[in-house]
Amino acid sequence: MTKIDIDFDALHTDLWIDGAWRAGTGGERFPVLNPATEEVIATVASADIAEADAALDAAEAAMKLWAARKPRERSEVLRKAWELMTARLDSFARLITLENGKARVDAMGEAAYAAEFFRWFAEEAVRAEGLLMHAPSSGARILVQHKPAGLAVLVTPWNYPAAMGTRKIAPALAAGCGVVIKPASETPLTMLALMPLLEEAGVPKGLVNVLPSRKTGALVGHMLRDPRVRVISFTGSTEVGRKLLHSAADTVLKPAMELGGNAPCIVFEDADLDTAVNGTMLAKMRNLGEACTAANRIYVHEDVAEDFTRRLVARMSALKLGDGTDPTVDVGPLVNAETRDNVAAFVADAVAKGARIECGGEVPARKGFFYPPTVLSNVPATANCVHDEIFGPVAAIQTFRSEEDVIARANDTEYGLVAYVFSDNMKRALRVCERLDYGMVGLNRGLVSDPAAPFGGTKQSGLGREGGHEGMLEFMETQYISAEW
DSSP, rough: OOOOOGGGGOOSEEEETTEEOOOOTTTEEEEETTTTEEEEEEEEEEEOOHHHHHHHHHHHHHHHHHHHOOOOHHHHHHHHHHHHHHHHHHHHHHHHHHHOOOOHHHHHHHHHHHHHHHHHHHHHOOOOOOOOOOOTTEEEEEEEEEEEEEEEEEEOOOSTTHHHHHHHHHHHHHTTTOOOEOTTTTSSSHHHHHHHHHHHHTTOOOOOEEESSSOEEEHHHHHHHHEEEEEEEEOOOOHHHHHHHHHHHOOOOOEEEEEOOOOEEEEEEEEHHHHHHHHHHHHHHHGGGGGGGGGGEEEEEEETTTHHHHHHHEEETTTBHHHHHHOSSBOOOOOHHHHHHHHHHHHHHHTTTEEEEEEOOSOOOSSSSSOOOEEEEEEOTTTTHSSSOSSSSEEEEEOOOOOOHHHHHHSSSSSEEEEEEEEEHHHHHHHHHHOOOOOOEEOOOSSSOOOTOOEEEEEEEEEEEHHHHHHTTTEEEEEEEEOOO
């Protein structure tokens, strides 16, 4: 196994406020673990209310100058950030693996994906298009423009330590906003490591601030009550998202919420099974299943269910489990013991209710938060994993007979983030896509995430969109001017 190449003495573990590292007034710190070894990587400063106020002060001062800069100037800074991060993908991937656990191939994929948001929003920064029209009834001129909304608080999850941050930072900066980021306590090191790169790219000091903290509720709640904050952008569970929406309502903040999912993956009898299995593997096993976009309920037409399951089991069984720092490993550990135990509980519940384990299904006797790639067949509708996110490497297969039945079952959830459809009958495939109540659909492919596309869901999977042209508008307000000449 190749030992991970990290200079531990060079890790940034303090708070990033106003372009400088700060230990925090309270002196509190918390440990960050390596999920593969359960060893402490580093201790990180824990921000308190005083640091939140200092970060908001810094962001407010920096934003006044940043918002006044020409869009092309903001664009060039973001473009430089993309160039610098692209040149350092390997370093970021190693750090992602170290604190998150994901295998190297996933970590490299995330690092490249994270960098791409800087390039995409460098291009969008110069395209905040407005409108000029002649009002039909009054005869006045209608001028519409988009302006920076104000300071933004960004709260990011642990499953994508780099990408979930850049997906928010890049559009906010493109729009002209200053930001304060609260990264997940499990994985703060990657976001802290990004700050010197942004400084090198030309991001003014104070414009981006990072506040790791074990006091997330109090810290974020305090910032949301500050009248200078105008946007809350959150990626995480629907449960926490609901609480943040309640807090945001008190000061009528602009919310951007990317919340939980329960993605159906539908394989029709006329699907190309090689394409369907490849797509299902990607939709299920990308990021070890620790993604809100992961295929959670796999519905396979009963005519092809046996063949599909056999092929999927062969692919899942062939994956190598181990420390993600080993480049030959396909599947690393889950992020923590709680996540691993939750996955094990989902499997035990499904089996107790009649599901069959086709492969995997047992926690390995080794150090680290590992769970093997697992395939369950004959999963009953009453199984907990059908109704909640598994967030792990478990493929839960059910069968169906009719199109109407599978659409009804796929839509029978409070979530509406993403669905996957596999069929070689394009007329039917597109008809089914339209009837699925989801913000995104992968048609004959298992990957929907793209910086150029509007990422987001319906129902309780969130509000707003990240990426695409819409992503920058989440950090802007529309202003209309009525004039006559």
